[in-house]
Amino acid sequence: MQQAEMTGSAKTERRGATLTLSLSMLLASLGTSIANIALPKLAEDFSAPFTEVQGVVVAYLAALTISVVIVGRLGDLYGLKRMQLAGLGLFAAASLLSAMAPDLTLLMAARAVQGVGAAFLMTISMALMRETASEARIGRAMGLLGTVSALGTALGPSLGGALIPLAGWRGIFWVQVPLAGLALILAIATLPADRARGKTRPAGLLAMLERRLIPNLVVNIVVAAVMMTTLVVGPFYLGLALGLKAAVVGLVMSVGPVISIISGVPSGRLVDAWGARRVLSIGLAMLAAGAFLLAILPEISGVAGYVAAIIVLTPGYQLFQAANNTAALADVPKDRRGTASGLLGLSRNIGLMSGASLMGAVFAYGAGTQDFIHAAPAAISAGMQLTFLLAGGLMLSAMAIVFAGAANWLCLFREKA
Known part of the structure; x- marks a missing residue:
């Protein structure tokens, strides 16, 4: 009876x-x-050009990207719970400062601080989820984080669109303050206390890179680049090549996030049931198939072909995410999980930036112009085909990296060292 009560208490915690x-x-x-x-709205209220107000978004992303590995390291050194509380406090304070910012410069500075706070939340949350989840449910836990991340990304534009008419642009930051405060209270009450740490300092960044983590990081970069490519190229193809109205383009583009939300937890369950390696291979195969289908099907059947390809691609991404994160953190000692989570976040952000810039350049090359607005539909279609043929090839390369195994990467790294 006492053991059952302890088990029930552990489940509740x-x-x-x-x-x-x-x-x-x-x-x-x-x-x-x-x-x-x-x-x-920011451009209107501050009488600023679009290139300046864009800094509100860029400052957040840049600060997040730069900070992820650093905050992971801090988690290993000073305790994951302590750093999660610090991140939530920083995020709440930065949200408040953003809502009260009197000018665009201070708003961008506050958003940069908020990005640092977000780096704590993304990185430390993954490490803590790995630490608190039972061994039999690690994949499920990683799948849940993938679902929540997709939900937040999809919820942002719709929530912001509802708040701006009611409270102006400041409303999108005010709403984050109580949410961060609630999360901070919950974190104090529910997260396990940090374990006492010995005098030995956790391994540094280079030591982490000597592990089997390298293939997971490389593949993470490639997959993130391909997924960002769909977000960059998709609207141009749907709007300019297929001639869809903006509202319809938005509806079609929402298919991917909705599938991500639905498929995240089931993907984690498959990792727990089948193992990370098998699910990782299936996810990459679906990503490769989806990328090649994006190069072929829309030309044959228009919007239906595009949606069909996304239906293949997006669940593959969630399978990959759950399996890759599980595999990457599987053998990492507890005192290094923060750094490992930070490296995963860094590789993902590098991939997102590469997809937006490098794959965007490939799209322009295939279209034969950077003036997409005045390009012929056939030129946009040609750019689309070239871009996703390359994306499919990148996915095949990612599969080769996984199949080669981490041992070969480790030997290669040591030989060069």
């Missing part, structure tokens, strides 16, 4: 921690997407 970490991840991803829809 684990659920509380899961709720806290999910809310933290939701806040970080919400902060990424909610400001985009306010850019026109």
Whole structure:
């Protein structure tokens, strides 16, 4: 009876921690997407050109990207719970400063601070989820984080669109303050206390790179680049090549996020049931198939072909995310999980930036122009085909990296060292 009560208590504590970490991840991803829809209003209120108000988004993303590995390291050195509380406090304070900013410069500075806070939330939440989840449910926990992240990204524009008419652009930041405060209270109450740490300092960044983590990081970059490519190229193809109205383009583009939300937790369950390696291979195969289908099907059947390809691609991404994060953190000692989570976040952000810039350049090359607005539909279609043929090839390369195994990468790294 006493053992059953202890087991029930442990489950309750684990659920509380899961709720806290999910809310933290939701806040970080919400902060990424909610400001985009306010850019026109910011340009109007501050009488600033679009290139200047865009800094409100760029400052957040740049600060997040630069900070992820550093905050992970801090978590390993000073305790994951302590750093999660610091991140939530920083995010709440930066949200408040953003809502009260009197000018665009101070708003961008506050958003940069908020991006640092988001780096804590994304990185430390993943490490804590790995620590609090039972061994049999690690994949499920990683899948849940993927679902919550997709939910926050998808919720941002719609929530922002509802708040701006009621409270102006400041409303999108005011709403984040109580949410961060609630998450902070929950974190204090539900997250497990940090373990006492010995005198030995956790391994540094280079030591982490000598592990089997390298293939997971490389593949993470490639996959993130391909997924960002769909967000960059998709609207141009749907609007300019297929001639869809903006509202319809938005509806079609929402298919991917909705599938991500639905497929995140089931993907984690498959990781727990089948193992990370098998699910990772299936996810990459679906990503490769989806990329090649994006190069072929829309030309044959228009919007239906585009949606069909996304239906293949997006679940593949969630399978990959749950499996890759699980595999990357599987053998990492507890005192290094913060750094490992930070490296995963850094590789993902590098991939997102590469997809926006490098794959965008490939699209322009295939279209034969950078003036997409005046380009012929056939030119946009040609750019689309070339871009996703390359994306499919990148996915095949990612599969080769996974199949080669981490041991070969480790030997290569040591030989060069």
